Amino acid sequence: MEILSLLIPVSLGLGGVGLAAFVWALRFRQFEDPKGDAERILGNAWDDRPRPD
Numbered sequence: 001m002e003i004l005s006l007l008i009p010v011s012l013g014l015g016g017v018g019l020a021a022f023v024w025a026l027r028f029r030q031f032e033d034p035k036g037d038a039e040r041i042l043g044n045a046w047d048d049r050p051r052p053d
Contacts, residue, residue: 025031
């Protein structure tokens, strides 16, 4: 039973870290173009050899 006094705050802290990471991703527009990735992976343009700059 004593272990719960340690595990509950640790689990709440990890949940808070996950929530903070999700909010950060929303603020920096990480989910802006979900349809573009889906279409890009199905395209015929293979990127085995990237173009030199």
